[in-house]
Amino acid sequence: MSNYQFQLIDRNRQDPLPEDARRRVLDRPWVHLETSLQGTAACYRPDAALENAINTAITVGEPLLLTGEPGTGKTQAGYFVAHQLSVKVFHFQVKSNTTAGDLLYEFDAVRYFRDAQVARLQNEAAVQQLDKNAYVEPRPLWRAFQWAEEHQYPAVLLIDEIDKAPRDFPNDLLHEIEHMEFVIRETGREVRCPRELRPLVFITSNDERRLPPAFLRRCVCHHIEMTDELLRTAVLSHRQRCPKLDEGFLDTAIRCFLQLRQRTKEKPPATGELLAWLQVLSVATGCRPEVLETDLRKLPFLSTMIKHPEDLLELHRGS
Numbered sequence: 001m002s003n004y005q006f007q008l009i010d011r012n013r014q015d016p017l018p019e020d021a022r023r024r025v026l027d028r029p030w031v032h033l034e035t036s037l038q039g040t041a042a043c044y045r046p047d048a049a050l051e052n053a054i055n056t057a058i059t060v061g062e063p064l065l066l067t068g069e070p071g072t073g074k075t076q077a078g079y080f081v082a083h084q085l086s087v088k089v090f091h092f093q094v095k096s097n098t099t100a101g102d103l104l105y106e107f108d109a110v111r112y113f114r115d116a117q118v119a120r121l122q123n124e125a126a127v128q129q130l131d132k133n134a135y136v137e138p139r140p141l142w143r144a145f146q147w148a149e150e151h152q153y154p155a156v157l158l159i160d161e162i163d164k165a166p167r168d169f170p171n172d173l174l175h176e177i178e179h180m181e182f183v184i185r186e187t188g189r190e191v192r193c194p195r196e197l198r199p200l201v202f203i204t205s206n207d208e209r210r211l212p213p214a215f216l217r218r219c220v221c222h223h224i225e226m227t228d229e230l231l232r233t234a235v236l237s238h239r240q241r242c243p244k245l246d247e248g249f250l251d252t253a254i255r256c257f258l259q260l261r262q263r264t265k266e267k268p269p270a271t272g273e274l275l276a277w278l279q280v281l282s283v284a285t286g287c288r289p290e291v292l293e294t295d296l297r298k299l300p301f302l303s304t305m306i307k308h309p310e311d312l313l314e315l316h317r318g319s
Contacts, residue, residue, distance in 0.1 A: 037076055037091075041083035043237040044076050047229070053222035054081060060220065063159075063177055063201035068224035070206055071270020073234070078158035078202035088147050089156045090140040090199070094165045100172035103159070106137045107186045132187045141176060141199070148197035157199035163208040170215040177201060178218060226270070228258060234271045241275055242282035252292045253278060257305070260296055263315055266308035277304040 008017065008025060016022070034040055046054065050066075054077065057064035066074040082089040092103055112135045119130060138146060144155040162170060176182050180199075181192040193199070203219065205211065224230070231254050235242070245253070257277070261268045269277075280301045291300065297316055299305075306312045 037079045038083075038089065040238070041076065041079040044073065044080040044083075045233045045237050046073075046077060046080065047233070050077065050222060050224065053220060057220040058200055061195075061198065063203050063219045065162075065203045065205065065211075065216070065219040065221045066224060067205045067207050067221070069226055069268075069270070071272055072224040072226050072230065073271065074204040074224060075158065075160055078156050078204075081200060081202070082156040085153075085156075085200075087151075087153060087155050087200075088144075089158055090144045090147070091158045091160060092140040094159060094161045094169070096164055096166070098165045098169060100169060100176065103139055103141045103173070104176065104182050104191075105139050105142055105184055107132075107184075108135045108137065111135055133189070136184055136187065141182075142191055144199040145180075145191065145193040145197075148193060148199065152197070154197055155199050157201045159201065159203045161206060162203050163205040163211065171212050174215060174218060226261075228254065231257070231271060231274060235275065235278065238275055242278040244282045245278060249281075249292075250278070253281065256292050256296065256299060260299070260305060260315075263296060264306065264308070264311040265314070266311045267306075269305040269307070273305045273307075277301060280304055 008021075053064060053066075058081075064077075066077055068074055078091075079089055112130070112132065116130060140157060144157045147155045159173075180195070181190065183190050232250075235250055235254065242250075254274070257269065257274050284300070302312070302315075306315065
């Protein structure tokens with residue numbers, strides 16, 4: 001394992017690479033593979049339980065709350081449904097300072113008050129003529145309404161990592177999610193979506209904190225476990241990322257990966273790290289199953305999987 005096909009940097013080399021060798025950095029077919037959530041939606045393979053939960057949520061018209069640790073495919077599920085139904089995804093990424101209003105619309109108060117000040121210098125009547133509707137920008141829920149009205153078919157609304165939001169955020173969403181309507185405070189305009197066009201709502205949570213019971217009652221809930229089968233399915237569906245690895249090698253690699261997850265506490269590697277590791281192994285020379293039949297500390301390319309210094313230290317402290 002001392003020489004790799006992709007090795008370009010050599011700590012002992014003093015002279016720059018010649019042009020023909022330097023251009024090998026352009027010859028990396030894996031960098032051209034689609035990795036976006038939308039682009040890889042067709043590769044997603046939900047198990048029977050998740051498929052049933054998705055169909056149930058769509059049928060009863062309730063949000064589907066997907067829980068589980070990072071890397072189990074919760075976010076990808078929404079894009080998978082959008083791909084299957086040929087509809088658009090409106091992806092709302094929740095942050096620590098997110099409010100329910102961020103999902104509905106944004107009023108550009110700074111621009112409005114600036115324009116009002118300029119108008120007031122002309123005359124007071126000009127201020128009254130300013131149209132506040134021109135300062136309102138639709139956010140994901142409203143944009144999903146607009147898309148549905150245009151296409152006469154529901155869109156997918158993905159509310160990602162709701163457990164990162166402030167405590168009141170889930171309950172603040174209850175009215176909008178249940179009734180699919182809201183009022184723009186600055187203009188008094190009411191925004192509604194016909195019941196048959198209401199978005200297909202997917203909500204994800206990494207279980208970092210509990211969600212309110214009132215919110216849970218209004219959702220279809222499904223938990224995704226990080227299992228051997230889930231990992232195997234993900235690897236097989238992204239087989240183009242590691243074409244040189246045979247089934248025996250993949251079996252051994254997944255087993256090593258699961259053992260490594262048990263030994264890491266701060267940031268256990270997830271599906272994305274596994275695929276990246278297999279991708280590197282695929283382009284390396286001499287990648288036979290026996291190179292993985294060793295101490296976990298000696299696994300090649302550990303940097304693709306171990307992301308926290310404390311996990312690396314703990315791994316090397318072990319036997």
